[in-house]
Amino acid sequence: MDKTGKLFALAKRYLVGGVDSPVRSFAYVGGEPLLIKAGRGCRVFDYDDKEYVDYVLAWGGAILGHGNHRVVKELKSRIKSGLGFGTTNQAEIELAAQIVKAIPFIDKIRFVSSGTEAVMGAVRLARGCTGKNKIIKFINSYHGHADYLLAKAGSGLATLGIAACAGVPDDFVKHTIVVPYGDKNAVKAAFKKYKNQIAAVLVEPVGGNYGVLVPDIGFLKELRSLTRKNKALLIFDEVITGFRFHFGSCAQFFKIKPDLICLGKIIAGGLPIGAYAGSAKVMNRLAPLGKVYQASTFSGNPIVMQAGLVTLRCLEESKNGYKQIKDLNEYLCFNLKKEAQYSGIKLKVAHYESMFSLQFLSKIKFARFYRLMLDQGVFFAPSEFEANFLSFAHTKSDINETLVAAKRAFTRMEKENAVRKH
Numbered sequence: 001m002d003k004t005g006k007l008f009a010l011a012k013r014y015l016v017g018g019v020d021s022p023v024r025s026f027a028y029v030g031g032e033p034l035l036i037k038a039g040r041g042c043r044v045f046d047y048d049d050k051e052y053v054d055y056v057l058a059w060g061g062a063i064l065g066h067g068n069h070r071v072v073k074e075l076k077s078r079i080k081s082g083l084g085f086g087t088t089n090q091a092e093i094e095l096a097a098q099i100v101k102a103i104p105f106i107d108k109i110r111f112v113s114s115g116t117e118a119v120m121g122a123v124r125l126a127r128g129c130t131g132k133n134k135i136i137k138f139i140n141s142y143h144g145h146a147d148y149l150l151a152k153a154g155s156g157l158a159t160l161g162i163a164a165c166a167g168v169p170d171d172f173v174k175h176t177i178v179v180p181y182g183d184k185n186a187v188k189a190a191f192k193k194y195k196n197q198i199a200a201v202l203v204e205p206v207g208g209n210y211g212v213l214v215p216d217i218g219f220l221k222e223l224r225s226l227t228r229k230n231k232a233l234l235i236f237d238e239v240i241t242g243f244r245f246h247f248g249s250c251a252q253f254f255k256i257k258p259d260l261i262c263l264g265k266i267i268a269g270g271l272p273i274g275a276y277a278g279s280a281k282v283m284n285r286l287a288p289l290g291k292v293y294q295a296s297t298f299s300g301n302p303i304v305m306q307a308g309l310v311t312l313r314c315l316e317e318s319k320n321g322y323k324q325i326k327d328l329n330e331y332l333c334f335n336l337k338k339e340a341q342y343s344g345i346k347l348k349v350a351h352y353e354s355m356f357s358l359q360f361l362s363k364i365k366f367a368r369f370y371r372l373m374l375d376q377g378v379f380f381a382p383s384e385f386e387a388n389f390l391s392f393a394h395t396k397s398d399i400n401e402t403l404v405a406a407k408r409a410f411t412r413m414e415k416e417n418a419v420r421k422h
């Protein structure tokens, strides 16, 4: 057994399923999961020093690639002054100012330590502001692991085939109304049925947790007008999309102003973070100014805030980074489809800007392709339901290397299909 395999055997002894988050276990594709020791640029290395082109990128957070020298340098010098004090600090103020400047429709922000917390905070705030209880969310959208948001929630639940999460009392989800994405009549019907009871509509502006879901901007605009009409808040969960497509929110990209926006992942470049933000009027309802309580020991941690600050500075100063990752992604997706077609393999590639997801005819086919790619040093998201990402560190030659590997994998799968048919 190689070193990575030995480590995973040990991991299984002490961690549940050898992991701290289910999708990491590769349950969908089977076999041993990847354990990563280090990363540089768009490459990661396992414990046997095998190298992979990384499209997982810390589940979207590592948009600059791994070990960006500017981020590392600033963090090294920051870390000498202590790890955290549980008080407000300068980096936190600067990061807040930078995000508020980048997203014109928000005045104030609250930092937390994960996307889950960000969404929980935003929903609580929406309920506190409106005095209403119910929220509308969409089938297969993922908003973190709060009890009442795990209903039909995509992501790891879809990957593992968990229809309803055990341990969530029915009482806890009775205020969550789940409707199909894109179905404005279902949203209208919910507002009618639960008149004056709906506090908020919660939506991922670009779905990233049931494969990549290309946005329906008309529908999102419809949500804006329906929420306004019914005095409910519109919450954009931009934990993935914030700072992913341009230097700011996806909401601006679509020229829509939600009342609250949730951020995470990218805004600390891969360190644990979440944030929610909105107008001063709404945000001031939070304690200590208002009566909606939310607190945390680790919020605004100076190391995390410094990482976010440098990451966002790098993104802001990059001249064409966003355009480059969009173009590279189009090139990659176009050629993946072409090569699959050439080998007679049915493959659906969903992509938007710098995100993509892959879907084969069956889970078995996906798993086979996945293993063949991993063997050749390409690390894709280990489920059809998780999104893949491009980083500013990916180059055309990394993409070409991936395409060569994909072509080999498709050819191999084509041969295996032929053998089965005879």
Ligand SMILES: *Cc1c(COP(=O)(O)O)cnc(C)c1O
Binding pocket: 113, 114, 115, 116, 117, 119, 142, 143, 144, 145, 204, 208, 209, 237, 238, 239, 240, 264, 265, 273, 274
């Ligand atoms: C990842 C994610 C979350 C949860 O964030 P965590 O940091 O994992 O708690 C929430 N919403 C969306 C859209 C996400 O992709």
